[in-house]
Amino acid sequence: MNGIHDMGGMQDMGPIEYEKGEPVFHTPWESRVLAMVLATFSWHKWNLDAFRHTREVLPPEDYLRLSYYEQWFSGLRDLLVRRGLATAAEVENGVPAAGAAKTTPPLTADQVSPVPLSTRIHAQRDLQVSPRFHAGQSVRARNINPVGHTRLPRYARGKAGTIHRDHGVFVFPDTNAHFLGEKPQHVYSVRFAARELWGAQAPEKDCVYLDMWDDYLDPA
Amino acid sequence: MTPDLAPAHEHEHEHQAVPSEPALRVKALESLLVEKGLVDRAALDALVDAYEHKIGPRNGARVVARAWVDPAYKARLLADANDAMADFGFISRQGDRILVVENTPTVHNLIVCTLCSCYPWAVLGLPPVWYKSAPYRSRAVIDPRGVLREFGLELGDDVQVRVWDSTAELRYLVLPERPAGTEALSEEDLAALVTRDAMVGVAKVVFPPPKGNDERHS
Numbered sequence: 001m002n003g004i005h006d007m008g009g010m011q012d013m014g015p016i017e018y019e020k021g022e023p024v025f026h027t028p029w030e031s032r033v034l035a036m037v038l039a040t041f042s043w044h045k046w047n048l049d050a051f052r053h054t055r056e057v058l059p060p061e062d063y064l065r066l067s068y069y070e071q072w073f074s075g076l077r078d079l080l081v082r083r084g085l086a087t088a089a090e091v092e093n094g095v096p097a098a099g100a101a102k103t104t105p106p107l108t109a110d111q112v113s114p115v116p117l118s119t120r121i122h123a124q125r126d127l128q129v130s131p132r133f134h135a136g137q138s139v140r141a142r143n144i145n146p147v148g149h150t151r152l153p154r155y156a157r158g159k160a161g162t163i164h165r166d167h168g169v170f171v172f173p174d175t176n177a178h179f180l181g182e183k184p185q186h187v188y189s190v191r192f193a194a195r196e197l198w199g200a201q202a203p204e205k206d207c208v209y210l211d212m213w214d215d216y217l218d219p220a
Numbered sequence: 221m222t223p224d225l226a227p228a229h230e231h232e233h234e235h236q237a238v239p240s241e242p243a244l245r246v247k248a249l250e251s252l253l254v255e256k257g258l259v260d261r262a263a264l265d266a267l268v269d270a271y272e273h274k275i276g277p278r279n280g281a282r283v284v285a286r287a288w289v290d291p292a293y294k295a296r297l298l299a300d301a302n303d304a305m306a307d308f309g310f311i312s313r314q315g316d317r318i319l320v321v322e323n324t325p326t327v328h329n330l331i332v333c334t335l336c337s338c339y340p341w342a343v344l345g346l347p348p349v350w351y352k353s354a355p356y357r358s359r360a361v362i363d364p365r366g367v368l369r370e371f372g373l374e375l376g377d378d379v380q381v382r383v384w385d386s387t388a389e390l391r392y393l394v395l396p397e398r399p400a401g402t403e404a405l406s407e408e409d410l411a412a413l414v415t416r417d418a419m420v421g422v423a424k425v426v427f428p429p430p431k432g433n434d435e436r437h438s
Contacts, residue, residue: 007334008335008361009358010359013359016355017350017353018350022348024271032264034346035264035268039267040253068349069242086253095252096255102256102257108260109260109265109266111263123389151387155362167388187390197362203365205381206380208383209383209384211390212387
């Protein structure tokens with residue numbers, strides 16, 4: 001989806017606002033949103049790609065205005081209802097519907113420590129899938145403009161690069177985000193010369209590496 | 221080929237109203253989830269505690285310092301970061317994949333996620349607001365040298381800038397250059413010099429550390 005989230009290469013977004021001694025959370029509610037998002041992943045009712053997409057479909061003006069954890073909160077509410085863990089009325093009122101059954105949380109405190117299990121993405125698959133490309137090969141990123149979720153940024157579409165390395169087999173976000181299957185395939189690190197992406201104004205030696213799925217690439 | 225994968229109903233996305241008072245709305249949602257048995261409040265507390273107090277840039281700094289003092293460890297780290305980091309216990313060998321990219325006198329690496337906010341949580345903790353912000357995400361790929369200048373880092377023409385856009389489920393960490401004059405320092409003292417910003421690639425590690433440098437890690 002050609003949304004506002006796909007920001008690579010945009011200009012005039014203003015100076016980078018650096019906060020010295022920034023706290024991990026700016027308010028307690030931010031920490032609760034983070035924890036609720038991580039804990040609810042344990043229901044396996046959605047995946048990280050689907051969660052990312054909830055932020056991408058925010059209206060552009062909201063996407064730019066909302067803080068990171070406000071975006072997360074909005075996405076969590078959306079998925080809870082859409083994936084059937086709560087009703088819209090429950091989310092709106094903060095109270096379980098009359099007669100609603102109480103379940104048992106899949107994530108308990110003892111599972112969190114020391115490494116929070118729910119932060120593991122588990123997107124890699126131990127499957128034998130033939131790679132379409134190999135290190136050193138010249139490739140071109142496809143010019144695709146899907147209206148759904150994709151991890152192929154606009155700034156790289158149609159550009160020529162070189163396979164730097166093969167990362168192995170991973171789930172495909174373009175289908176996974178919409179619960180249309182994992183479509184596991186190879187992901188490669190692809191090197192693009194800065195001049196290929198941005199033209200002659202870019203320094204000659206500089207480059208940008210993107211991680212790209214098989215379905216994003218053609219041989220060049 | 222990538223077909224138009226999204227079912228139509230997904231795209232009439234009903235843009236829901238954004239809560240006006242986040243603190244109250246968040247509290248209400250937490251009550252709901254606890255009452256329905258969807259989340260365990262103690263698990264939420266444990267998650268907050270982990271990210272507030274246990275998982276942060278100190279993890280990454282220890283890895284960097286070990287790589288500086290132990291060439292064999294550095295070779296392992298660059299070849300298989302998960303395996304090398306598992307030595308410290310804060311990452312699993314089978315966990316999410318991390319890749320370490322090395323700065324040298326002629327190569328400078330910079331990490332960004334232009335599409336969202338991907339960041340190596342296990343070794344740096346949660347990302348700072350600037351990393352997730354539109355100005356950084358938009359310009360890091362088209363004008364990395366300008367971005368670095370904004371952070372006070374001017375690179376010469378002889379240095380190649382490599383930007384890593386985290387578009388998949390691989391997380392990147394920069395192995396900064398060890399500063400001159402640190403030959404006598406212990407691994408622990410070296411780790412204390414390594415900043416989050418240097419491991420993202422927007423700064424170098426400086427020795428002696430600048431006074432009033434409050435980019436401190438808990």
